[in-house]
Amino acid sequence: MSEDLPNPSVTFLDRELPSPLVLASGIWGTTVSLLERAADQGCGAVTAKSCGPEPRAGHVNPSCIDWGGGLLNAIGLANPGVDEEIGLLREAKARLQPRGVAVIASIFAGTASEFGDVARRIASASPDFLEINISCPNVEDSFGEPFAANPDAAAAVTGCVKQAVAGQAIPVIVKLAPNVPSVGRIAQAAVHAGADALCAINTMPGLVLDPYSGQPVLANRSGGISGPALKPIALKAVYDARKACPHTPIIGTGGVSDGQDAVEMLMAGATVVGVGSAIYQRGPDALRNIHAELRQWMAAQNIASIADLQDRAHSEPLYATSPSIPPAPSAH
Amino acid sequence: MRILSDGCAHSGSLGLPAPFPILSVETDNYRTKTFTIDLSLDALPGQFVMAWLPRFDEKPFSLVAADPVTLMVTAVGPFTNLLHAMGPGDPLWIRGPFGTSFRLPGSGLRAAFVGGGYGVAPLLWLAQTWRRQLEGATVIIGAGTAADLLYVDRFNALQKEAMSPGVPLEVLTCTEDGSAGSTGLVTDLLSDSLRSGETDLLCACGPHGMLAAIDSLGDEHNIPRQLSWEAYMRCAIGICGSCELNGSVLCLDGPVLEYGRTEQDAQPV
Numbered sequence: 011m012s013e014d015l016p017n018p019s020v021t022f023l024d025r026e027l028p029s030p031l032v033l034a035s036g037i038w039g040t041t042v043s044l045l046e047r048a049a050d051q052g053c054g055a056v057t058a059k060s061c062g063p064e065p066r067a068g069h070v071n072p073s074c075i076d077w078g079g080g081l082l083n084a085i086g087l088a089n090p091g092v093d094e095e096i097g098l099l100r101e102a103k104a105r106l107q108p109r110g111v112a113v114i115a116s117i118f119a120g121t122a123s124e125f126g127d128v129a130r131r132i133a134s135a136s137p138d139f140l141e142i143n144i145s146c147p148n149v150e151d152s153f154g155e156p157f158a159a160n161p162d163a164a165a166a167v168t169g170c171v172k173q174a175v176a177g178q179a180i181p182v183i184v185k186l187a188p189n190v191p192s193v194g195r196i197a198q199a200a201v202h203a204g205a206d207a208l209c210a211i212n213t214m215p216g217l218v219l220d221p222y223s224g225q226p227v228l229a230n231r232s233g234g235i236s237g238p239a240l241k242p243i244a245l246k247a248v249y250d251a252r253k254a255c256p257h258t259p260i261i262g263t264g265g266v267s268d269g270q271d272a273v274e275m276l277m278a279g280a281t282v283v284g285v286g287s288a289i290y291q292r293g294p295d296a297l298r299n300i301h302a303e304l305r306q307w308m309a310a311q312n313i314a315s316i317a318d319l320q321d322r323a324h325s326e327p328l329y330a331t332s333p334s335i336p337p338a339p340s341a342h
Numbered sequence: 343m344r345i346l347s348d349g350c351a352h353s354g355s356l357g358l359p360a361p362f363p364i365l366s367v368e369t370d371n372y373r374t375k376t377f378t379i380d381l382s383l384d385a386l387p388g389q390f391v392m393a394w395l396p397r398f399d400e401k402p403f404s405l406v407a408a409d410p411v412t413l414m415v416t417a418v419g420p421f422t423n424l425l426h427a428m429g430p431g432d433p434l435w436i437r438g439p440f441g442t443s444f445r446l447p448g449s450g451l452r453a454a455f456v457g458g459g460y461g462v463a464p465l466l467w468l469a470q471t472w473r474r475q476l477e478g479a480t481v482i483i484g485a486g487t488a489a490d491l492l493y494v495d496r497f498n499a500l501q502k503e504a505m506s507p508g509v510p511l512e513v514l515t516c517t518e519d520g521s522a523g524s525t526g527l528v529t530d531l532l533s534d535s536l537r538s539g540e541t542d543l544l545c546a547c548g549p550h551g552m553l554a555a556i557d558s559l560g561d562e563h564n565i566p567r568q569l570s571w572e573a574y575m576r577c578a579i580g581i582c583g584s585c586e587l588n589g590s591v592l593c594l595d596g597p598v599l600e601y602g603r604t605e606q607d608a609q610p611v
Contacts, residue, residue: 036581036582037581037582037583038581038583038586038591039583040582040583040584040586041583041586041589043586043588043589044583044586044589044591046589047589059583068576070399070400071392071394071399071400071401071575071576072359072392072394072400073576073577073582074576074577074578074579074581074582075358075359075437076357076358076579077358078357078358081579081581083577083582085576085577085582088576088582088584218358220358220359220396220435222360222361222433222435223361223396223397223435225396225397226397227358227359227394227396229397229399229400286581287581289580289581290579290580290581294580294591294594294595
């Protein structure tokens with residue numbers, strides 16, 4: 011039956027991927043086996059957990075909780091450091107390349123030049139793409155305000171990373187933050203500084219309190235909101251980034267829990283679609299299910315290819331601009 | 343809180359931690375106590391909960407029982423030391439149950455339950471829950487020294503209880519230094535047991551080395567096994583990847599993983 015469903019392959023950064031689903035950074039990205047598991051379930055690209063210049067233990071528990079409308083996490087960029095990550099990426103690439111699935115490295119650092127240094131080192135693993143995480147909301151104590159909060163800082167980091175990997179043909183993806191007045195402005199700054207693609211968006215800062223103790227639940231106090239609550243915020247960020255950067259590929263990430271969510275993300279302007287917290291919301295087969303639902307939705311709506319869904323929300327509306335105006339508020 | 347009745351991993355909301363008072367604390371040995379909490383959960387043997395002390399830390403604990411929630415706590419660090427200083431009436435914040443349970447594949451089987459160190463935690467409840475459906479059971483409890491052996495009295499009590507209505511329950515103990523039971527490892531006892539009698543299923547919980555050895559033994563004798571793996575649970579809901587083991591996330595796919603299963607459909611207890 012699945013043979014009759016539309017082909018979900020998609021072109022991202024001049025690369026043909028078997029599926030528009032991308033395993034988001036921070037989810038399952040800790041080992042090669044888990045990256046492979048995501049690929050087995052229908053991801054066209056998988057993102058390894060963000061790594062930094064040195065190993066980092068991350069925050070103590072609770073580091074991730076379900077508060078009702080989604081998740082709140084502050085793992086705190088736990089990672090084995092860039093040197094260890096190189097081995098993981100090399101092995102992941104060796105295992106996933108034969109099936110056409112791309113491996114995305116993700117990096118973070120404390121300064122623009124340190125970003126360049128980590129990028130130079132990680133490039134030796136030849137990941138297919140390099141995502142720069144300038145928007146983690148949970149490490150302000152260590153690194154200060156995220157670079158994604160400011161166009162100049164976002165551009166400076168992007169420039170350093172581009173320079174570091176110049177000549178190695180590794181496209182650079184800049185991961186944006188949702189909590190800025192204008193996502194479009196930051197997106198443009200990154201693209202002008204050389205970003206090949208954008209990832210919109212990271213988690214949204216939030217706080218969950220325990221009313222019995224009066225204390226924040228997460229050890230880091232605040233965390234990043236993901237899951238269903240993030241979806242409309244992510245759709246707006248992707249929509250704005252697409253408007254601001256009409257020709258830049260975008261990984262649309264945030265609250266995608268089923269096939270229809272993925273369709274909406276593509277329509278908002280995503281080139282491909284990141285999935286993460288759904289593995290909790292939908293269970294361990296989430297990626298497989300979303301992949302199937304997306305193809306079923308396309309078949310039911312007579313949509314032949316992913317390209318037919320992309321950017322639809324930016325097309326002309328079905329009808330001419332409505333002449334209706336709401337009635338004026340009455341006097342009484 | 344929701345858990346699928348088939349004993350497989352959750353697919354719904356497991357919510358925020360909430361405080362429940364400690365009902366009683368029993369001292370098991372020089373560093374282990376068993377806490378009973380004023381909370382009942384719809385859970386199965388093998389599943390775990392996260393216990394939180396606000397702004398201090400949160401740790402995973404295998405359920406010794408679910409009604410009321412009972413946890414075995416060995417003092418090995420700051421969190422468990424702080425817990426050991428608590429008593430009846432003090433609140434402990436709990437969320438869960440998480441993860442997979444042991445799953446009884448059929449009735450009339452002979453099972454071996456093997457616990458190393460504080461790995462015995464889920465096995466008493468498991469043996470209690472399954473015993474009426476088993477043809478017979480062997481419990482093997484091991485530790486480094488006599489002082490480290492846990493729940494031997496509780497298993498002996500279960501053994502007496504099991505005499506009527508007549509399901510044979512054998513309880514064997516061993517220590518590495520020979521200070522109690524036979525001298526050696528649980529795998530030595532298990533190996534003897536597998537050679538001398540029929541066993542249809544191995545259920546075990548303990549250190550990784552012990553479980554790996556039991557897996558090899560089971561493989562050698564062609565016996566299905568359900569192994570409960572210990573890991574540092576970070577998110578506890580299957581997404582962060584901290585507790586990965588050979589492609590499985592132990593907080594969601596596990597902690598109980600099945601190996602060498604021949605039956606097509608395991609039935610819930």
